[in-house]
Every structure is written in structure tokens, then in C-alpha cells.
Amino acid sequence: MTTTPVAGPTTAAHRAGLQLVPRPSQLAPLPGRFVLDEHTGIRAAPGGASAAADLLRTLLAPATGLPLPPAADGRIVFVLDPALGGLGREGYGLTVGADAILLRAGAQEGLSRGVQTIRQLLPPQALSHRRVRGTEWALPCAQITDVPRFAWRGAMLDVARRFRPVSFLRRFTDLLALHKLNVLHLHLTDDQGWRMPVAAYPKLTEVGGEPHGGAYTREELTGLVAYAAARGVTVVPEIEMPGHVRAALAAYPGLGNVPSRRLTVWDRWGVCENVLGVHDQVLDFCRGVLDEVMDTFPSPHVHIGGEECPTTEWQRSPDARRRAEAEGLSGPEALHGWFMGRIGGFLTENGRRPLGWTETGSDLPAGFTAVPWRSAEHGLTAARRGQDVIMAPYRSTYLDYPQSERPEEPPGQPGGVVSLRDVYDLEPAPAGWEPAAAARVLGTQAQLWSEYVPTAAHAEYLAFPRLCALAETAWSPHRDWPGFQRRLAHHRTRLDALRVPGRPPHGLPHNPSFTFPSHSGPAGPSGPSGEDTGR
Numbered sequence: 001m002t003t004t005p006v007a008g009p010t011t012a013a014h015r016a017g018l019q020l021v022p023r024p025s026q027l028a029p030l031p032g033r034f035v036l037d038e039h040t041g042i043r044a045a046p047g048g049a050s051a052a053a054d055l056l057r058t059l060l061a062p063a064t065g066l067p068l069p070p071a072a073d074g075r076i077v078f079v080l081d082p083a084l085g086g087l088g089r090e091g092y093g094l095t096v097g098a099d100a101i102l103l104r105a106g107a108q109e110g111l112s113r114g115v116q117t118i119r120q121l122l123p124p125q126a127l128s129h130r131r132v133r134g135t136e137w138a139l140p141c142a143q144i145t146d147v148p149r150f151a152w153r154g155a156m157l158d159v160a161r162r163f164r165p166v167s168f169l170r171r172f173t174d175l176l177a178l179h180k181l182n183v184l185h186l187h188l189t190d191d192q193g194w195r196m197p198v199a200a201y202p203k204l205t206e207v208g209g210e211p212h213g214g215a216y217t218r219e220e221l222t223g224l225v226a227y228a229a230a231r232g233v234t235v236v237p238e239i240e241m242p243g244h245v246r247a248a249l250a251a252y253p254g255l256g257n258v259p260s261r262r263l264t265v266w267d268r269w270g271v272c273e274n275v276l277g278v279h280d281q282v283l284d285f286c287r288g289v290l291d292e293v294m295d296t297f298p299s300p301h302v303h304i305g306g307e308e309c310p311t312t313e314w315q316r317s318p319d320a321r322r323r324a325e326a327e328g329l330s331g332p333e334a335l336h337g338w339f340m341g342r343i344g345g346f347l348t349e350n351g352r353r354p355l356g357w358t359e360t361g362s363d364l365p366a367g368f369t370a371v372p373w374r375s376a377e378h379g380l381t382a383a384r385r386g387q388d389v390i391m392a393p394y395r396s397t398y399l400d401y402p403q404s405e406r407p408e409e410p411p412g413q414p415g416g417v418v419s420l421r422d423v424y425d426l427e428p429a430p431a432g433w434e435p436a437a438a439a440r441v442l443g444t445q446a447q448l449w450s451e452y453v454p455t456a457a458h459a460e461y462l463a464f465p466r467l468c469a470l471a472e473t474a475w476s477p478h479r480d481w482p483g484f485q486r487r488l489a490h491h492r493t494r495l496d497a498l499r500v501p502g503r504p505p506h507g508l509p510h511n512p513s514f515t516f517p518s519h520s521g522p523a524g525p526s527g528p529s530g531e532d533t534g535r
């Protein structure tokens with residue numbers, strides 16, 4: 001099989017094709033183009049490169065129709081070489097010449113990242129989900145060496161308050177992978193819904209899955225995990241405890257502090273005062289649920305929430321006060337740290353790393369990876385305590401806030417705007433931090449809470465292009481806002497090919513099929529001022 005070499009000078013089209021997001025560590029343009037056609041084959045060197053070759057075929061087939069068959073003389077060459085340890089697990093080297101493409105990495109994850117770069121180098125039409133005819137599938141020649149700045153580059157989806165079908169989760173996973181984001185954090189349970197099936201507790205989804213959509217099957221979730229893994233994305237589950245559990249209490253009242261009380265799944269936003277009890281039955285329940293979570297999700301980390309846990313019910317409960325006394329605690333308010341320690345210890349004993357939201361930086365037990373959301377300073381506090389940190393300050397990473405103050409902007413979380421520049425300017429490990437604390441920062445992630453996100457189209461509109469900015473911040477060592485804006489202008493054509501809703505400068509949707517949604521949600525506001533009181 002042969003591919004005709006195509007040489008030529010560097011042109012405007014050539015330069016446009018090199019406008020990559022996120023920006024690679026090193027990129028050197030070369031003259032010429034490489035053209036894919038029906039004769040182009042892929043040679044996957046022995047040692048495990050075939051999975052990445054299969055991924056490229058899968059991703060390019062819908063638009064190009066090209067078979068890209070395995071071939072001993074294929075001009076696209078994938079090499080997995082453990083000797084390339086200097087690239088880390090996700091780094092790669094990519095050479096696009098006029099007569100061949102060579103992609104090399106030291107680990108599967110690196111090959112996966114290189115595949116996404118190849119996709120971006122092709123014309124934007126290559127990202128379409130349907131066959132595109134009359135397009136030359138040419139890549140500009142270049143030499144690229146690329147290594148991520150941070151290991152954790154993620155996005156959280158709240159599917160508890162608004163259920164999203166697994167088809168959307170797969171599409172969202174593909175969008176993350178295209179931008180070299182490698183963590184899909186699924187917020188599976190909350191006061192308003194329980195979406196994770198647990199065989200030992202079927203009422204969790206029978207009762208807690210009813211509002212706002214439904215629940216996933218075990219097969220759907222394990223299928224999602226495999227689908228994401230093939231694209232280099234890890235699915236991290238979150239099961240909220242000991243607060244944000246009203247849906248679980250509606251299903252199993254005995255888990256609460258007033259077992260005789262019958263609650264409904266919450267139909268409001270904000271912070272609910274109903275929390276788990278602290279008796280042995282509750283601990284057994286949490287361990288049983290997490291056993292099934294660990295069976296479904298092989299991720300090294302498991303998120304157990306932990307934030308916004310009012311202690312009012314514990315202070316009123318004789319059982320909770322007795323538990324605090326028996327454990328030698330100062331009072332019922334100290335049961336939060338005790339509870340998180342017990343459940344975090346269970347995860348650690350099972351070879352997992354517990355994740356939790358931190359509201360102060362010092363409220364999670366040792367052994368937890370802390371996710372500070374109120375303030376970046378809380379990340380510094382946690383890092384100084386010796387905890388790993390994933391930075392998620394809400395003023396830079398909460399994508400449920402509106403993108404602008406324009407009147408046509410759809411409703412969002414009250415309280416301000418999180419602009420594209422706000423996301424881009426996030427510094428996960430600020431220069432002023434001492435080196436030991438900065439080394440504790442694993443990375444960053446964005447959050448898409450769903451109170452004000454009634455549709456899947458709205459979710460994508462809020463996510464992009466702000467997730468492009470987060471990807472740039474988390475992956476690239478370069479900080480260049482004007483340069484990012486220029487590259488993003490071309491990258492918007494890729495998002496258009498993927499039919500991601502967007503807005504040009506005049507404020508109307510790019511995608512004509514998208515209309516700004518009106519707000520629809522539960523019965524009423526949670527806070528006394530008429531605004532949401534919680535995250």
C-alpha cells in the first residue's frame with residue numbers, strides 16, 4: 001500500500017491545521033502534507049500498539065469512510081516503547097511527514113493522546129458523525145513532542161439532579177478525550193436522585209431514581225467504563241455521604257436519624273438538613289454500596305462527597321450523641337470527621353484512594369485526596385497537611401454559572417459569571433506556593449452541576465468552550481491568552497463539526513438546532529433569599 005507524498009510551502013491552511021487545543025509542549029511545522037486515502041494502512045508495531053490503531057480507525061471511519069487496514073508496510077506507524085520513559089504515561093512523540101506518520105509513546109495513554117492530535121490535525125470535517133464526501137483528508141506536516149503538565153485533568157457531571165442517558169455520557173467522554181481531558185467524574189447520588197444500581201438495596205433506584213429521569217443499569221455503567229478506558233478516560237464515581245442523601249433516606253428511612261420518619265426524594269435545590277445516621281446499620285450500608293461501586297468502577301479514586309453536611313440532626317439525636325461520646329469525640333459536630341475517617345479507611349483497605357470535597361482544607365481525614373471548591377487557599381491548606389489536591393475553586397471551574405452577563409445568556413447558578421478567561425486564568429499550583437505544597441497538586445477539574453441545566457444541549461453549551469480553556473491550563477506549560485484565543489477560533493470549526501452548541505461574538509447560537517432553554521426545576525428555591533444556598 002502506498003501514500004503519495006505531498007510537499008509544498010507552509011500556507012495559511014497549513015498553519016490553521018496546526019492550531020491545536022490544548023497547545024502541545026513542542027511543535028515545529030514542517031513543509032508538506034500527508035494525505036490519507038483508501039490505500040493508507042496502519043502498521044502497529046509489536047508490543048501493544050494495536051489498541052491505539054483500532055481507536056484511530058473507529059474515530060475516523062464515520063466521516064472519512066477509510067478502512068485504514070492493518071498493513072506490514074502501512075505508512076501510519078504506531079510504536080509502544082517502554083524505553084520512552086521520559087514521556088511519562090501520557091506523553092507522546094508525533095512526526096507527520098509527507099510520506100509517513102510516526103506516533104511513539106511509552107504507554108497506551110500516550111498513544112491515545114497522540115491519536116487525538118492526529119484527529120485535530122485533519123480537516124474539521126473528520127470529526128463529523130456522518131460520512132463526508134469531497135474532502136481531502138490531509139494533515140499538515142509537523143514534529144510534535146507533547147507531555148501534560150498535570151496528571152488529573154477532569155470534568156464532573158451531575159447526573160443525580162438531572163439524569164443524562166448513557167448515550168450522552170459516551171458523547172461527553174469523546175469530547176473530553178478530544179481535548180486530552182482524562183477524568184470523567186460522575187456525581188451519581190444526591191438529595192434529588194440516586195442513579196447507581198445497588199443489588200443489595202434495590203429501592204435506591206426504585207425510589208431514588210424516579211425524579212428527573214431514571215437510573216443506569218449495571219451493564220450501562222460497566223460499558224461506559226470500558227468505552228472511556230479505550231479513549232484514555234477514567235470514570236470516577238461519586239456517592240455522596242453523610243449529607244446530600246435525601247434520596248437514599250426516602251428509599252430506606254432506617255438509615256436516617258429519625259427512622260420512623262417517611263421522607264420523599266427532595267424536590268428543591270440547595271442544602272438539605274437530612275443526613276445519614278451514625279449507627280452501625282448505616283456503616284454497613286455504606287460499605288455494601290461502596291463494595292458494588294468498586295466492582296463497577298475500577299478507578300484508583302472513589303469520591304464520597306463529604307461537604308455541606310449539617311449537624312442539626314446529630315445534635316438532636318440521642319443515638320448520635322451517644323456515638324460521639326462512645327468514640328471520645330468533643331460533640332456531635334465532630335461526627336463528620338469520624339464518619340469520613342471510617343468510610344475513607346474502608347476504601348483504603350480495599351486499595352482505593354478516597355476523594356472528598358473540602359470546605360476549609362482541614363476538614364478531611366489524612367489519606368483523603370482533597371478537592372477544594374470554595375477557595376484555592378483551601379487547597380494550599382490541604383497540601384501543607386500532606387494531602388494530595390485536585391483544584392476546583394468555584395469561581396474558576398463551576399460551569400453552571402453563566403458565561404457572560406449578556407441578556408440572551410440562559411439562566412444559570414445565581415451569584416456571578418464564570419467566563420472563558422476566568423477558567424483559563426486558573427493556576428492549579430500558584431507560583432507563590434512552596435514547592436512541597438505545589439507538588440501535592442494532582443491537577444484540576446471543572447464541575448457541571450445540573451440544577452440549572454435542563455437539557456443535554458444546554459450542558460454542552462455550558463461546557464464548551466470553557467472546557468477547552470481548562471484543558472489548556474491543565475495540559476500545556478504555555479500561558480498565552482491571545483494565542484489561545486487565536487487557536488480557539490479555528491478550534492470552533494471542530495466543535496461545529498461535532499455539533500456542539502456554541503455562540504459567535506454577536507451572541508446567537510452557532511448551531512441552528514440549538515435554542516437557549518428556559519429554566520425548569522423543582523418546586524422552589526432553597527434559601528431564604530430565593531437563591532440557592534449550596535454548591
